[in-house]
Amino acid sequence: MSEQIYPLKFDPIYQYRIWGGRRLEHILSKPLPEKENIGEAWILSDRDDFSSKVIDGKLKGKTITDLMKEYGYEIMGKLGNDFERFPLLLKFLDCHAVLSVQVHPSDGQTEYIPKGDSGKTEAWVVLETADDSRIYAGLKKGTTKEDLEKAIKNKNIAEKLHSFVPKKDDAVFIHSGTVHTVGGTVVFEVQENSDVTFRLYDWDRTDPKTGKPRELQVDKAIACIDFDQVDIGPVTPVKSDKVENAEKLFDNQHFKLWRIKSDSNLTVGLKDQPVVLVCLDGKGTMEFQGTQYSIERGEVVLLPAIIGPLELELESKMEVLQIAIPEKK
Incomplete structure (x- = not known):
C-alpha cells in the first residue's frame, strides 16, 4: 500500500452567484467571502478552473487533479482504467433566489459539449427550506417544443413546468435533458463532472455585478431537452x-x-x-x-x-x- 495515500479532506471553493445567499456559513466552517452572495460551495471538484486542494497531511496543497495523475489507481481501484479525472462534482447550493430555468445536455449530445467535458446528470438532497421554497423538475405532461417556445416569449414559462414544495430530506433526481430550477432551498448536489448549462429563462433580472442580464442559450437548451422528462417529484428511499x-x-x-x-x-x-x-x-x-x-x-x-x-x-x-x-x- 502507498505510504502517501490516506483519507483525504478538501477545502471548499466558494462561488458567487446572482441567486446565492449566506446560508452556507451555517453548514461549512470556512468563512464566506464578505458581502458576497455565495450560491455554491464546490466541495470536491476535479476541474481545470477549480480543482479541490487537500487541506491536511503529507499531501496538503495538492489538488485532486494532481492526485488523479500521481495516484490514479490507488484512488480509483478497480475503476482505474475507466477515468482519468475524478468523475463527480460535489456541491452545496444556497438557492436563496430561484435559479435560471435551465437544462443540461446528455453524454451523447457531443455537439453541445466542450471537448473533454461530459453531459450532466445530477441529483439533490434538500437540507433546508424556506417559505418560498420550490423545486421545478421536468415539464408538465403534454408540453411540446412549440408550447415551450411560446411560453418563453410570453414570459410565463413557469406555467409549463412541473413543480412542488420540497421538504427537508427530500431527494430529487435530475436526469440530463430535464428542464429544472430551484429556489428558496439549500441542497447538496452530486453530479457528473461537467459545468455545461443552457439557460432557457432567467426571470428578466440583471446581475448587480455587471448591471446586465445573464446570457441565455435558448436554442441549445431546447435542442437538449428530453420532452419525456415530466412531472418529477422526490425519489422513494x-x-x-x-x-x-x-x-x-x-x-x-x-x-x-x-x-x-x-x-x-x-x-x-x-x-x-x-x-x-x-x-x-x-x-x-x-x-x-x-x-x-x-x-x-x-x-x-x-x-x-x-x-x-x-x-x-x-x-x-x-x-x-x-x-x-x-x-x-
Missing part, C-alpha cells in the same frame, strides 16, 4: 442491505448515494473502489495506519479505493452521505 444504517437515494450509471443516520459506530467505505463521505450533521473519527481522521458537519472526505472499509467512531449522532461510482458497463 430504499433501505440498504449493503451499507449500515443507510437508505439508498440514488443508483444510476453515474453515481450511487446512500444517506446514513446513526447514533452508533459503523463501517464506511467499500472494497477496491473510492468512496466520498459528506457529513451533514455530527462528528466522528476514522483510524487508518495509526492516525485518526475526523469528519464533521460540512466536511467531505475521499476514501481512496486502496484503503477499503473503515470503522467510523461517532462522537455524536451523525448524518452522512456516502457516494460511490458505478463501474462502466
Whole structure:
C-alpha cells in the first residue's frame, strides 16, 4: 500500500452567484467571502478552473487533479482504467433566489459539449427550506417544443413546468435533458463532472455585478431537452442491505448515494473502489495506519479505493452521505 495515500479532506471553493445567499456559513466552517452572495460551495471538484486542494497531511496543497495523475489507481481501484479525472462534482447550493430555468445536455449530445467535458446528470438532497421554497423538475405532461417556445416569449414559462414544495430530506433526481430550477432551498448536489448549462429563462433580472442580464442559450437548451422528462417529484428511499444504517437515494450509471443516520459506530467505505463521505450533521473519527481522521458537519472526505472499509467512531449522532461510482458497463 502507498505510504502517501490516506483519507483525504478538501477545502471548499466558494462561488458567487446572482441567486446565492449566506446560508452556507451555517453548514461549512470556512468563512464566506464578505458581502458576497455565495450560491455554491464546490466541495470536491476535479476541474481545470477549480480543482479541490487537500487541506491536511503529507499531501496538503495538492489538488485532486494532481492526485488523479500521481495516484490514479490507488484512488480509483478497480475503476482505474475507466477515468482519468475524478468523475463527480460535489456541491452545496444556497438557492436563496430561484435559479435560471435551465437544462443540461446528455453524454451523447457531443455537439453541445466542450471537448473533454461530459453531459450532466445530477441529483439533490434538500437540507433546508424556506417559505418560498420550490423545486421545478421536468415539464408538465403534454408540453411540446412549440408550447415551450411560446411560453418563453410570453414570459410565463413557469406555467409549463412541473413543480412542488420540497421538504427537508427530500431527494430529487435530475436526469440530463430535464428542464429544472430551484429556489428558496439549500441542497447538496452530486453530479457528473461537467459545468455545461443552457439557460432557457432567467426571470428578466440583471446581475448587480455587471448591471446586465445573464446570457441565455435558448436554442441549445431546447435542442437538449428530453420532452419525456415530466412531472418529477422526490425519489422513494430504499433501505440498504449493503451499507449500515443507510437508505439508498440514488443508483444510476453515474453515481450511487446512500444517506446514513446513526447514533452508533459503523463501517464506511467499500472494497477496491473510492468512496466520498459528506457529513451533514455530527462528528466522528476514522483510524487508518495509526492516525485518526475526523469528519464533521460540512466536511467531505475521499476514501481512496486502496484503503477499503473503515470503522467510523461517532462522537455524536451523525448524518452522512456516502457516494460511490458505478463501474462502466
